[in-house]
Each structure stands twice: as structure tokens, then as C-alpha cells.
Amino acid sequence: MADRRRHVGARLLPGVVLTVLALSAPPAVAVDAAGPRGNYMLQCMGCHLLDGSGMAGKVPDMRGIIGKFQYVEGGREFLGRVPGVAQAPIDDAKLTDVLNWTVRNFADPADRARFKPYTVDEVARLRRQPLTDITNTRARLVEKLPAGQ
Ligand code: HEC
Known part of the structure; x- marks a missing residue:
């Protein structure tokens, strides 16, 4: 000084x-890391990969399908409750941003247009309701998702 x-x-x-x-x-990079894309890269990309394609047999492909969950009962809630989301070591506001970014980024355009962003209060509530039977809950939802994936 x-x-x-x-x-x-x-x-x-x-x-x-x-x-x-x-x-x-x-530095510009620090600003970016605090944003939703930066947080996706830090907290989610390790499993979901940068393009959302996941890992066959382990991590589901989010491309196209992620925007369909909003149409089935419990689907919207499910996205806020899966462990990767609920347990991410970031606060509710940052988690809300990264979840909204994730859905918008990997949804089909028509689904993206209909997507109502999660609010911080909603994510705060959902992340505190852990899923007990993830595999079956997910399977039941996926069965009901509309076509066009
Ligand atoms: C340790 C690996 C891992 C990390 C880290 C992770 N996820 Fe996931 N994610 C999964 C798996 C596996 C599933 C499928 C449901 C389950 O078994 O938990 C999933 C499911 C999801 C789903 C529901 C989509 C579906 O088809 O089931 C969303 C949305 C999601 N993750 C977003 C995120 C976001 C956002 C982050 C970062 C904040 C994140 N995940 C971090 C592994 C991970």
C-alpha cells in the first residue's frame, strides 16, 4: 500500500x-468460479461431465431428459433431492443457481422455455428432505416422463 x-x-x-x-x-477466474457454471464445474462435473452426458451405468445422461421431470408429479422435487444436489457443499442460494443453470443448460429448448426456475426457499426445503429409495423413485419417475427425449 x-x-x-x-x-x-x-x-x-x-x-x-x-x-x-x-x-x-x-482475477476474472475467481469471479467465474463463484457463478453457476463455475459451481457446476466444481461440484457436479466430476460425475455428470461438462456436457451432462454422465457415465454409462452409473450417472444418468441429463441431456434432453432433465427438462422433462417438470411434467411429472414429484419430478421437480426429485431434482432438488438427489444426493449430488442436496449434499453439494454450497449454500442454498448458490445451489439454486447451479440447479437452475443445469436444467436450462441440458434441457431441450421447448422444455427450457416452460421451466419455472427453482426459488431459493424451494431448494432449501427440498435439499433437507433426502430421498430414501433413489433408484426406485427415479425409475418410477422416468417411466412416466413424456417422450421426445
Ligand atoms: C458423486 C457423483 C455425483 C455428483 C458430484 C453429482 N451428481 Fe447429480 N447425480 C448423480 C447420480 C448417480 C444421479 C442419479 C440419481 C442417484 O442415483 O443419485 C444423479 C442425478 C442428478 C439429477 C437428476 C437427474 C436424473 O436423471 O436422475 C440432477 C438434476 C443432478 N444429478 C444434478 C446434479 C448437480 C446440479 C450436481 C452438482 C451440484 C450434481 N448432480 C452432483 C451423481 C452425481
């Missing part, structure tokens, strides 16, 4: 002063 004051006091060229200011701004 004392250093910088001395430099500015020394009447450096404006360009140099601007450079000093630019260097003291937080």
Missing part, C-alpha cells in the same frame, strides 16, 4: 496507474 502511494505520488504516466489498478482487481 505505502509502495503504491509513493508511485502514484511520483506522477507516473496515467497508463501505468491504470495498469496498477487493473492488477489489484480480483
Whole structure:
């Protein structure tokens, strides 16, 4: 700090002063990591992969199908309750952003247009209602999802 004051006091060229200011701004990457895409990369991508395709036999492919859950009873709730979502080590507001980003990003355009974003209160409530029988709950929902996946 004392250093910088001395430099500015020394009447450096404006360009140099601007450079000093630019260097003291937080790095752009830190800002990105706090956003929903950054949080997806940190918290979700390890299993779901960047393109949402998942891992055959282990992690379901979200592409196209994720936007269909909104049409079946319990589907919307299910997305907020799966362990990967409910237990993500981020606060309710950040989790809401990342869940909304995930649905919008991997849904088909028509489903994306109909998707009503989760509210923070909703996600806060859902994540505290863990699923007891994930495999069967998911299978029952998937059976009812409309076609066009
Ligand atoms: C440890 C691996 C793992 C991580 C990390 C993870 N998930 Fe998942 N996710 C799964 C698996 C496996 C399923 C299928 C349901 C189940 O068995 O939990 C799933 C299901 C889902 C579903 C429901 C879709 C479906 O077809 O069942 C959504 C939405 C979802 N995850 C979003 C996320 C988001 C958002 C994050 C990050 C905040 C995340 N997941 C982190 C493994 C993971």
C-alpha cells in the first residue's frame, strides 16, 4: 500500500496507474468460479461431465431428459433431492443457481422455455428432505416422463 502511494505520488504516466489498478482487481477466474457454471464445474462435473452426458451405468445422461421431470408429479422435487444436489457443499442460494443453470443448460429448448426456475426457499426445503429409495423413485419417475427425449 505505502509502495503504491509513493508511485502514484511520483506522477507516473496515467497508463501505468491504470495498469496498477487493473492488477489489484480480483482475477476474472475467481469471479467465474463463484457463478453457476463455475459451481457446476466444481461440484457436479466430476460425475455428470461438462456436457451432462454422465457415465454409462452409473450417472444418468441429463441431456434432453432433465427438462422433462417438470411434467411429472414429484419430478421437480426429485431434482432438488438427489444426493449430488442436496449434499453439494454450497449454500442454498448458490445451489439454486447451479440447479437452475443445469436444467436450462441440458434441457431441450421447448422444455427450457416452460421451466419455472427453482426459488431459493424451494431448494432449501427440498435439499433437507433426502430421498430414501433413489433408484426406485427415479425409475418410477422416468417411466412416466413424456417422450421426445
Ligand atoms: C458423486 C457423483 C455425483 C455428483 C458430484 C453429482 N451428481 Fe447429480 N447425480 C448423480 C447420480 C448417480 C444421479 C442419479 C440419481 C442417484 O442415483 O443419485 C444423479 C442425478 C442428478 C439429477 C437428476 C437427474 C436424473 O436423471 O436422475 C440432477 C438434476 C443432478 N444429478 C444434478 C446434479 C448437480 C446440479 C450436481 C452438482 C451440484 C450434481 N448432480 C452432483 C451423481 C452425481
